[in-house]
Protein backbone atom coordinates (compact mmCIF):
# COMPACT_ATOMS: atom_id res chain seq x y z
CA UNK A 1 0.00 0.00 0.00
CA UNK A 2 1.26 3.44 -0.96
CA UNK A 3 -0.02 6.43 0.97
CA UNK A 4 0.63 9.85 -0.50
CA UNK A 5 0.06 12.51 2.12
CA UNK A 6 -0.23 16.22 1.43
CA UNK A 7 2.59 16.51 -1.09
CA UNK A 8 3.34 20.08 -2.11
CA UNK A 9 5.90 21.28 -4.61
CA UNK A 10 6.62 24.69 -6.11
CA UNK A 11 9.05 25.91 -8.75
CA UNK A 12 9.59 29.60 -7.99
CA UNK A 13 5.96 30.81 -8.02
CA UNK A 14 4.59 27.92 -10.07
CA UNK A 15 2.52 25.67 -7.81
CA UNK A 16 2.88 22.18 -9.28
CA UNK A 17 1.55 20.08 -6.41
CA UNK A 18 -0.76 21.56 -3.81
CA UNK A 19 -1.52 19.23 -0.88
CA UNK A 20 -1.85 16.15 -3.05
CA UNK A 21 -3.10 13.07 -1.20
CA UNK A 22 -4.26 9.67 -2.38
CA UNK A 23 -3.68 5.98 -1.72
CA UNK A 24 -2.76 3.05 -3.88
CA UNK A 25 -4.44 0.12 -2.17
CA UNK A 26 -3.99 -3.58 -2.80
CA UNK A 27 -5.11 -4.79 -6.21
CA UNK A 28 -5.91 -1.31 -7.44
CA UNK A 29 -4.37 0.48 -10.38
CA UNK A 30 -4.59 4.20 -9.85
CA UNK A 31 -4.77 6.48 -12.86
CA UNK A 32 -3.80 10.10 -12.57
CA UNK A 33 -5.23 12.07 -15.40
CA UNK A 34 -4.21 15.57 -16.30
CA UNK A 35 -3.34 17.82 -19.20
CA UNK A 36 0.32 18.12 -20.22
CA UNK A 37 2.44 20.24 -17.94
CA UNK A 38 0.34 19.86 -14.79
CA UNK A 39 2.96 18.00 -12.83
CA UNK A 40 2.20 14.34 -13.35
CA UNK A 41 5.84 13.41 -13.91
CA UNK A 42 6.92 15.56 -10.99
CA UNK A 43 4.38 13.73 -8.83
CA UNK A 44 5.66 10.26 -9.76
CA UNK A 45 9.29 11.23 -9.24
CA UNK A 46 8.61 12.94 -5.94
CA UNK A 47 6.74 9.90 -4.66
CA UNK A 48 10.01 7.97 -5.05
CA UNK A 49 12.15 10.74 -3.61
CA UNK A 50 13.92 11.45 -6.92
CA UNK A 51 12.67 15.03 -6.73
CA UNK A 52 12.58 16.69 -3.30
CA UNK A 53 9.22 18.08 -2.24
CA UNK A 54 8.49 21.21 -0.20
CA UNK A 55 6.21 19.40 2.24
CA UNK A 56 4.24 16.22 2.73
CA UNK A 57 5.33 12.61 2.75
CA UNK A 58 4.84 9.24 1.15
CA UNK A 59 4.57 5.93 2.97
CA UNK A 60 5.38 2.64 1.27
CA UNK A 61 3.81 -0.08 3.42
CA UNK A 62 4.16 2.33 6.29
CA UNK A 63 7.79 3.27 5.58
CA UNK A 64 8.34 6.97 4.96
CA UNK A 65 10.27 7.90 1.80
CA UNK A 66 11.07 11.57 2.21
CA UNK A 67 12.70 11.24 5.62
CA UNK A 68 14.45 7.94 4.85
CA UNK A 69 18.20 7.40 4.69
CA UNK A 70 19.70 6.75 1.27
CA UNK A 71 19.96 2.99 1.79
CA UNK A 72 16.34 2.81 2.97
CA UNK A 73 15.15 4.75 -0.07
CA UNK A 74 17.01 2.31 -2.29
CA UNK A 75 15.28 -0.60 -0.57
CA UNK A 76 11.92 1.01 -1.23
CA UNK A 77 12.71 1.83 -4.86
CA UNK A 78 13.68 -1.76 -5.50
CA UNK A 79 10.01 -2.68 -5.03
CA UNK A 80 8.96 -0.28 -7.77
CA UNK A 81 9.35 -0.61 -11.52
CA UNK A 82 9.26 2.73 -13.29
CA UNK A 83 8.37 3.16 -16.95
CA UNK A 84 9.62 6.56 -18.11
CA UNK A 85 7.75 8.63 -20.61
CA UNK A 86 11.01 9.03 -22.54
CA UNK A 87 11.70 5.30 -21.83
CA UNK A 88 15.20 6.28 -20.57
CA UNK A 89 16.64 3.04 -21.93
CA UNK A 90 20.42 2.84 -21.71
CA UNK A 91 21.49 3.59 -25.25
CA UNK A 92 24.87 1.93 -24.86
CA UNK A 93 23.19 -1.40 -24.04
CA UNK A 94 21.05 -3.70 -26.15
CA UNK A 95 17.57 -4.86 -25.21
CA UNK A 96 18.83 -7.88 -23.32
CA UNK A 97 21.41 -5.89 -21.35
CA UNK A 98 18.87 -3.20 -20.51
CA UNK A 99 16.51 -5.75 -19.00
CA UNK A 100 19.33 -7.69 -17.35
CA UNK A 101 20.99 -4.71 -15.66
CA UNK A 102 18.84 -4.61 -12.51
CA UNK A 103 19.27 -8.38 -12.15
CA UNK A 104 23.03 -8.22 -12.50
CA UNK A 105 23.25 -5.31 -10.08
CA UNK A 106 20.88 -6.51 -7.40
CA UNK A 107 20.85 -10.28 -7.46
CA UNK A 108 23.43 -13.04 -7.30
CA UNK A 109 21.90 -14.95 -10.21
CA UNK A 110 24.29 -16.77 -12.52
CA UNK A 111 24.50 -15.50 -16.08
CA UNK A 112 22.45 -18.48 -17.19
CA UNK A 113 19.69 -17.66 -14.70
CA UNK A 114 19.77 -14.03 -15.79
CA UNK A 115 19.36 -15.10 -19.41
CA UNK A 116 16.38 -17.28 -18.52
CA UNK A 117 14.75 -14.49 -16.59
CA UNK A 118 15.28 -12.06 -19.49
CA UNK A 119 13.71 -14.60 -21.88
CA UNK A 120 10.73 -14.91 -19.60
CA UNK A 121 10.28 -11.13 -19.60
CA UNK A 122 10.73 -10.90 -23.37
CA UNK A 123 7.86 -13.36 -23.70
CA UNK A 124 5.64 -11.29 -21.43
CA UNK A 125 6.29 -8.09 -23.39
CA UNK A 126 6.21 -9.86 -26.75
CA UNK A 127 9.75 -8.97 -27.82
CA UNK A 128 11.34 -12.40 -28.22
CA UNK A 129 14.01 -12.33 -30.92
CA UNK A 130 14.71 -8.61 -30.49
CA UNK A 131 17.18 -8.98 -27.62
CA UNK A 132 20.30 -8.03 -29.61
CA UNK A 133 18.86 -4.76 -30.92
CA UNK A 134 19.94 -1.41 -29.52
CA UNK A 135 17.37 1.21 -28.47
CA UNK A 136 18.28 3.42 -31.45
CA UNK A 137 16.91 0.80 -33.85
CA UNK A 138 13.60 0.27 -32.02
CA UNK A 139 10.35 2.10 -32.75
CA UNK A 140 8.79 4.28 -30.06
CA UNK A 141 6.33 1.57 -29.11
CA UNK A 142 8.96 -1.16 -28.93
CA UNK A 143 11.08 1.04 -26.68
CA UNK A 144 8.08 1.47 -24.42
CA UNK A 145 7.68 -2.32 -24.25
CA UNK A 146 11.36 -2.79 -23.38
CA UNK A 147 11.04 -0.10 -20.72
CA UNK A 148 8.19 -2.10 -19.20
CA UNK A 149 10.39 -5.19 -19.41
CA UNK A 150 13.24 -3.50 -17.60
CA UNK A 151 10.82 -2.29 -14.93
CA UNK A 152 9.66 -5.89 -14.45
CA UNK A 153 13.13 -7.36 -14.02
CA UNK A 154 13.28 -7.38 -10.24
CA UNK A 155 9.71 -8.58 -9.91
CA UNK A 156 8.62 -5.35 -8.23
CA UNK A 157 5.47 -5.11 -6.21
CA UNK A 158 4.43 -1.88 -7.92
CA UNK A 159 4.70 -0.44 -11.40
CA UNK A 160 4.61 3.27 -12.20
CA UNK A 161 3.87 4.18 -15.78
CA UNK A 162 4.51 7.73 -17.01
CA UNK A 163 2.33 8.40 -20.09
CA UNK A 164 2.67 4.83 -21.33
CA UNK A 165 0.57 5.34 -24.45
CA UNK A 166 1.39 8.90 -25.42
CA UNK A 167 2.56 9.38 -28.98
CA UNK A 168 1.92 5.80 -30.11
CA UNK A 169 -0.10 4.54 -33.05
CA UNK A 170 -3.49 3.01 -32.14
CA UNK A 171 -2.31 -0.58 -32.53
CA UNK A 172 0.69 -0.15 -30.31
CA UNK A 173 -1.43 1.81 -27.87
CA UNK A 174 -3.86 -1.07 -27.55
CA UNK A 175 -0.98 -3.47 -27.12
CA UNK A 176 0.45 -1.46 -24.23
CA UNK A 177 -2.96 -1.00 -22.62
CA UNK A 178 -3.49 -4.75 -22.85
CA UNK A 179 -0.03 -5.36 -21.33
CA UNK A 180 -0.83 -3.11 -18.38
CA UNK A 181 -4.11 -4.93 -17.84
CA UNK A 182 -2.48 -8.36 -18.14
CA UNK A 183 0.29 -7.44 -15.75
CA UNK A 184 -2.31 -6.46 -13.22
CA UNK A 185 -4.51 -9.52 -13.72
CA UNK A 186 -1.91 -12.24 -14.17
CA UNK A 187 1.06 -10.92 -12.23
CA UNK A 188 -0.66 -8.72 -9.63
CA UNK A 189 1.40 -5.68 -10.66
CA UNK A 190 -0.46 -2.67 -9.43
CA UNK A 191 0.62 0.92 -9.09
CA UNK A 192 0.12 4.25 -10.78
CA UNK A 193 -0.49 5.17 -14.39
CA UNK A 194 -0.27 8.85 -15.28
CA UNK A 195 -1.64 9.91 -18.63
CA UNK A 196 -3.48 12.67 -20.41
CA UNK A 197 -5.32 10.11 -22.54
CA UNK A 198 -8.91 9.62 -21.41
CA UNK A 199 -9.23 6.36 -23.32
CA UNK A 200 -6.21 4.76 -21.66
CA UNK A 201 -7.38 6.02 -18.27
CA UNK A 202 -10.78 4.47 -18.68
CA UNK A 203 -9.46 1.10 -19.83
CA UNK A 204 -6.80 0.50 -17.18
CA UNK A 205 -7.89 2.51 -14.15
CA UNK A 206 -9.59 1.17 -11.03
CA UNK A 207 -9.40 4.55 -9.30
CA UNK A 208 -9.12 7.64 -11.46
CA UNK A 209 -7.93 11.01 -10.20
CA UNK A 210 -7.65 14.32 -11.97
CA UNK A 211 -4.59 16.46 -11.30
CA UNK A 212 -5.10 20.05 -12.32
CA UNK A 213 -3.65 23.32 -11.09
CA UNK A 214 -1.84 21.41 -8.37
CA UNK A 215 -5.06 19.92 -6.91
CA UNK A 216 -6.03 16.29 -7.07
CA UNK A 217 -9.65 15.08 -7.18
CA UNK A 218 -11.15 11.64 -7.50
CA UNK A 219 -13.36 11.20 -10.57
CA UNK A 220 -16.53 9.11 -10.59
CA UNK A 221 -16.78 8.97 -14.35
CA UNK A 222 -14.70 10.41 -17.12
CA UNK A 223 -15.53 12.29 -20.27
CA UNK A 224 -14.06 15.18 -22.23
CA UNK A 225 -15.57 17.61 -19.74
CA UNK A 226 -13.06 16.67 -17.03
CA UNK A 227 -10.51 18.99 -18.64
CA UNK A 228 -12.91 21.94 -18.66
CA UNK A 229 -14.01 24.06 -15.73
CA UNK B 230 28.40 30.71 -8.89
CA UNK B 231 31.29 31.49 -6.60
CA UNK B 232 34.61 29.75 -6.81
CA UNK B 233 34.60 28.36 -3.29
CA UNK B 234 31.22 26.72 -3.56
CA UNK B 235 32.30 25.26 -6.90
CA UNK B 236 35.44 23.80 -5.33
CA UNK B 237 33.33 22.51 -2.43
CA UNK B 238 30.83 20.87 -4.78
CA UNK B 239 33.62 19.41 -6.84
CA UNK B 240 35.37 17.91 -3.83
CA UNK B 241 32.11 16.54 -2.42
CA UNK B 242 31.33 15.02 -5.80
CA UNK B 243 34.75 13.38 -5.95
CA UNK B 244 34.55 11.85 -2.48
CA UNK B 245 30.95 10.81 -3.01
CA UNK B 246 32.09 8.95 -6.14
CA UNK B 247 34.90 7.02 -4.48
CA UNK B 248 34.05 6.56 -0.82
CA UNK B 249 31.15 4.20 -1.33
CA UNK B 250 30.91 0.42 -1.34
CA UNK B 251 32.60 -0.50 -4.61
CA UNK B 252 30.66 -3.73 -5.17
CA UNK B 253 33.66 -5.04 -7.00
CA UNK B 254 31.77 -7.99 -8.49
CA UNK B 255 29.82 -5.72 -10.81
CA UNK B 256 32.16 -2.71 -10.91
CA UNK B 257 35.25 -4.51 -12.13
CA UNK B 258 34.01 -4.98 -15.69
CA UNK B 259 33.12 -1.33 -15.96
CA UNK B 260 36.54 -0.32 -14.58
CA UNK B 261 38.26 -2.57 -17.12
CA UNK B 262 36.14 -1.09 -19.89
CA UNK B 263 37.30 2.39 -18.91
CA UNK B 264 40.93 1.30 -18.66
CA UNK B 265 40.54 -0.01 -22.18
CA UNK B 266 38.83 3.14 -23.50
CA UNK B 267 41.22 5.54 -21.86
CA UNK B 268 44.44 3.56 -21.91
CA UNK B 269 44.35 1.59 -25.12
CA UNK B 270 42.18 4.14 -26.90
CA UNK B 271 44.65 6.96 -26.24
CA UNK B 272 47.75 5.00 -27.30
CA UNK B 273 47.92 6.08 -30.97
CA UNK B 274 47.65 9.78 -30.23
CA UNK B 275 50.04 9.49 -27.28
CA UNK B 276 52.65 7.76 -29.46
CA UNK B 277 52.47 10.53 -32.04
CA UNK B 278 52.64 13.32 -29.48
CA UNK B 279 55.45 11.66 -27.56
CA UNK B 280 57.54 10.97 -30.65
CA UNK B 281 57.42 14.59 -31.75
CA UNK B 282 58.03 15.81 -28.21
CA UNK B 283 61.23 13.75 -28.13
CA UNK B 284 62.34 15.11 -31.49
CA UNK B 285 61.64 18.73 -30.63
CA UNK B 286 63.29 18.57 -27.22
CA UNK B 287 66.40 17.02 -28.72
CA UNK B 288 66.62 19.61 -31.48
CA UNK B 289 66.10 22.44 -29.00
CA UNK B 290 68.52 21.15 -26.40
CA UNK B 291 71.17 20.68 -29.06
CA UNK B 292 70.58 24.11 -30.53
CA UNK B 293 70.98 25.74 -27.13
CA UNK B 294 73.89 23.78 -25.75
CA UNK B 295 75.97 22.07 -28.38
CA UNK B 296 79.59 23.09 -28.26
CA UNK B 297 79.37 24.43 -24.72
CA UNK B 298 78.90 21.13 -22.86
CA UNK B 299 79.87 17.50 -23.37
CA UNK B 300 77.50 15.83 -25.84
CA UNK B 301 76.03 13.36 -23.33
CA UNK B 302 74.55 16.35 -21.50
CA UNK B 303 72.05 16.59 -24.37
CA UNK B 304 70.76 13.15 -23.33
CA UNK B 305 70.61 14.22 -19.71
CA UNK B 306 68.69 17.39 -20.49
CA UNK B 307 66.19 15.70 -22.76
CA UNK B 308 65.78 12.86 -20.25
CA UNK B 309 65.03 15.09 -17.33
CA UNK B 310 62.76 17.38 -19.30
CA UNK B 311 60.74 14.45 -20.54
CA UNK B 312 60.56 12.59 -17.21
CA UNK B 313 59.82 15.52 -14.98
CA UNK B 314 57.70 17.73 -17.13
CA UNK B 315 56.88 16.97 -20.72
CA UNK B 316 55.84 13.32 -20.38
CA UNK B 317 53.36 13.78 -17.53
CA UNK B 318 51.96 17.11 -18.65
CA UNK B 319 51.52 16.46 -22.36
CA UNK B 320 50.02 13.04 -21.73
CA UNK B 321 47.61 14.54 -19.21
CA UNK B 322 46.59 17.36 -21.53
CA UNK B 323 46.00 14.94 -24.38
CA UNK B 324 43.96 12.58 -22.23
CA UNK B 325 42.03 15.54 -20.88
CA UNK B 326 41.11 16.66 -24.39
CA UNK B 327 40.20 13.18 -25.43
CA UNK B 328 38.56 11.70 -22.33
CA UNK B 329 37.32 14.48 -20.04
CA UNK B 330 35.24 15.81 -22.93
CA UNK B 331 33.80 12.44 -23.85
CA UNK B 332 33.00 11.61 -20.21
CA UNK B 333 31.15 14.90 -19.81
CA UNK B 334 29.28 14.40 -23.07
CA UNK B 335 28.35 10.82 -22.29
CA UNK B 336 27.23 11.41 -18.72
CA UNK B 337 25.56 14.69 -19.70
CA UNK B 338 23.55 12.94 -22.39
CA UNK B 339 22.52 10.30 -19.89
CA UNK B 340 21.41 13.08 -17.56
CA UNK B 341 19.24 14.90 -20.11
CA UNK B 342 17.68 11.69 -21.43
CA UNK B 343 16.73 10.64 -17.87
CA UNK B 344 19.05 7.63 -17.90
CA UNK B 345 20.57 8.81 -14.60
CA UNK B 346 17.08 9.12 -13.10
CA UNK B 347 16.47 5.60 -14.35
CA UNK B 348 19.54 4.35 -12.47
CA UNK B 349 18.36 6.03 -9.27
CA UNK B 350 14.88 4.62 -9.60
CA UNK B 351 16.36 1.16 -10.18
CA UNK B 352 18.29 1.69 -6.94
CA UNK B 353 21.61 1.61 -8.77
CA UNK B 354 23.85 4.33 -7.36
CA UNK B 355 24.83 6.45 -10.40
CA UNK B 356 28.00 7.60 -8.65
CA UNK B 357 29.16 4.02 -8.37
CA UNK B 358 27.85 3.05 -11.79
CA UNK B 359 29.18 5.99 -13.80
CA UNK B 360 31.81 7.98 -11.91
CA UNK B 361 33.73 5.37 -9.96
CA UNK B 362 34.84 3.33 -13.02
CA UNK B 363 35.91 6.46 -14.88
CA UNK B 364 37.93 7.86 -11.99
CA UNK B 365 39.57 4.55 -11.16
CA UNK B 366 40.09 3.75 -14.85
CA UNK B 367 41.89 7.05 -15.44
CA UNK B 368 43.90 6.61 -12.25
CA UNK B 369 45.20 3.30 -13.57
CA UNK B 370 45.64 4.33 -17.21
CA UNK B 371 47.27 7.73 -17.03
CA UNK B 372 50.50 6.75 -15.22
CA UNK B 373 50.94 3.79 -17.56
CA UNK B 374 50.36 6.01 -20.59
CA UNK B 375 52.82 8.51 -19.13
CA UNK B 376 55.58 5.92 -18.74
CA UNK B 377 54.88 4.76 -22.25
CA UNK B 378 55.01 8.32 -23.60
CA UNK B 379 58.30 8.97 -21.81
CA UNK B 380 59.82 5.86 -23.30
CA UNK B 381 58.68 6.77 -26.82
CA UNK B 382 59.90 10.36 -26.46
CA UNK B 383 63.35 9.32 -25.25
CA UNK B 384 63.61 6.73 -27.98
CA UNK B 385 62.70 9.19 -30.73
CA UNK B 386 65.14 11.74 -29.28
CA UNK B 387 67.93 9.17 -29.18
CA UNK B 388 67.27 8.01 -32.73
CA UNK B 389 67.28 11.56 -34.02
CA UNK B 390 70.46 12.42 -32.12
CA UNK B 391 72.18 9.30 -33.46
CA UNK B 392 71.37 9.84 -37.11
CA UNK B 393 71.25 13.60 -37.46
CA UNK B 394 73.20 15.20 -34.63
CA UNK B 395 76.20 12.99 -34.49
CA UNK B 396 75.48 11.94 -30.91
CA UNK B 397 75.66 8.12 -30.83
CA UNK B 398 73.13 6.04 -28.88
CA UNK B 399 75.74 5.14 -26.33
CA UNK B 400 76.51 8.76 -25.57
CA UNK B 401 72.89 9.89 -25.45
CA UNK B 402 71.83 7.00 -23.25
CA UNK B 403 74.83 7.48 -20.98
CA UNK B 404 73.55 11.02 -20.45
CA UNK B 405 70.11 9.73 -19.56
CA UNK B 406 71.13 6.82 -17.37
CA UNK B 407 74.09 8.28 -15.56
CA UNK B 408 72.10 11.21 -14.29
CA UNK B 409 68.83 9.35 -13.93
CA UNK B 410 67.22 10.04 -10.61
CA UNK B 411 64.36 8.14 -9.09
CA UNK B 412 63.02 11.40 -7.80
CA UNK B 413 62.54 12.72 -11.35
CA UNK B 414 60.82 9.58 -12.49
CA UNK B 415 58.53 9.10 -9.51
CA UNK B 416 57.90 12.82 -9.20
CA UNK B 417 56.52 12.72 -12.74
CA UNK B 418 54.37 9.72 -11.91
CA UNK B 419 53.00 11.29 -8.75
CA UNK B 420 51.99 14.27 -10.86
CA UNK B 421 50.22 12.06 -13.34
CA UNK B 422 48.25 10.43 -10.52
CA UNK B 423 47.00 13.84 -9.45
CA UNK B 424 46.26 14.77 -13.05
CA UNK B 425 44.22 11.61 -13.55
CA UNK B 426 41.93 12.55 -10.68
CA UNK B 427 41.43 16.04 -12.04
CA UNK B 428 40.66 14.78 -15.56
CA UNK B 429 38.12 12.14 -14.60
CA UNK B 430 36.49 14.15 -11.85
CA UNK B 431 35.99 17.16 -14.16
CA UNK B 432 34.61 15.02 -16.94
CA UNK B 433 32.15 13.27 -14.65
CA UNK B 434 31.24 16.36 -12.65
CA UNK B 435 30.40 18.65 -15.53
CA UNK B 436 28.43 15.87 -17.22
CA UNK B 437 26.58 15.00 -14.05
CA UNK B 438 25.30 18.51 -13.37
CA UNK B 439 23.99 19.17 -16.90
CA UNK B 440 20.49 20.57 -17.07
CA UNK B 441 18.83 21.15 -20.42
CA UNK B 442 19.66 19.63 -23.77
CA UNK B 443 22.20 19.17 -26.53
CA UNK B 444 23.63 22.66 -26.18
CA UNK B 445 24.27 22.28 -22.46
CA UNK B 446 25.87 18.88 -23.05
CA UNK B 447 28.27 20.50 -25.51
CA UNK B 448 29.05 23.22 -23.03
CA UNK B 449 29.71 20.64 -20.30
CA UNK B 450 32.31 18.98 -22.53
CA UNK B 451 34.03 22.32 -23.02
CA UNK B 452 33.99 23.15 -19.30
CA UNK B 453 35.41 19.73 -18.51
CA UNK B 454 38.41 20.17 -20.81
CA UNK B 455 39.08 23.81 -19.94
CA UNK B 456 38.85 23.32 -16.20
CA UNK B 457 40.85 20.11 -16.14
CA UNK B 458 43.57 21.68 -18.31
CA UNK B 459 43.85 24.65 -15.99
CA UNK B 460 43.84 22.44 -12.91
CA UNK B 461 46.55 20.25 -14.45
CA UNK B 462 48.86 23.25 -14.82
CA UNK B 463 48.07 24.57 -11.34
CA UNK B 464 48.69 21.16 -9.79
CA UNK B 465 51.88 20.79 -11.82
CA UNK B 466 53.18 23.91 -10.18
CA UNK B 467 52.10 22.89 -6.68
CA UNK B 468 53.56 19.40 -6.93
CA UNK B 469 56.76 20.85 -8.41
CA UNK B 470 57.09 23.08 -5.35
CA UNK B 471 56.68 20.15 -3.00
CA UNK B 472 58.82 17.56 -4.78
CA UNK B 473 61.41 19.59 -6.65
CA UNK B 474 61.20 23.00 -4.95
Ligand SMILES: Nc1ncnc2c1ncn2[C@@H]1O[C@H](COP(=O)(O)OP(=O)(O)O)[C@@H](O)[C@H]1O
Pocket residue numbers: 011016034035036037038039040041042043
Ligand atom coordinates in the same frame (compact mmCIF):
# COMPACT_ATOMS: atom_id res chain seq x y z
N1 LIG C 1 13.22 21.74 -12.95
C1 LIG C 1 12.12 22.52 -13.16
N2 LIG C 1 12.18 23.85 -12.92
C2 LIG C 1 11.09 24.63 -13.10
N3 LIG C 1 9.91 24.17 -13.53
C3 LIG C 1 9.80 22.85 -13.79
C4 LIG C 1 10.90 21.95 -13.62
N4 LIG C 1 10.49 20.71 -13.95
C5 LIG C 1 9.20 20.83 -14.31
N5 LIG C 1 8.79 22.10 -14.23
C6 LIG C 1 7.41 22.59 -14.49
O1 LIG C 1 6.53 21.83 -13.74
C7 LIG C 1 5.34 21.60 -14.46
C8 LIG C 1 5.00 20.13 -14.41
O2 LIG C 1 5.92 19.36 -15.17
P1 LIG C 1 5.68 17.83 -15.48
O3 LIG C 1 5.49 17.08 -14.21
O4 LIG C 1 6.80 17.37 -16.33
O5 LIG C 1 4.32 17.85 -16.32
P2 LIG C 1 3.52 16.62 -16.93
O6 LIG C 1 2.20 16.62 -16.23
O7 LIG C 1 3.35 16.91 -18.37
O8 LIG C 1 4.32 15.39 -16.68
C9 LIG C 1 5.56 22.10 -15.87
O9 LIG C 1 4.83 23.30 -16.02
C10 LIG C 1 7.03 22.36 -15.95
O10 LIG C 1 7.26 23.51 -16.72
Ligand SMILES: [Mg+2]
Pocket residue numbers: 040041042085162163
Ligand atom coordinates in the same frame (compact mmCIF):
# COMPACT_ATOMS: atom_id res chain seq x y z
MG1 LIG D 1 5.30 14.17 -17.98
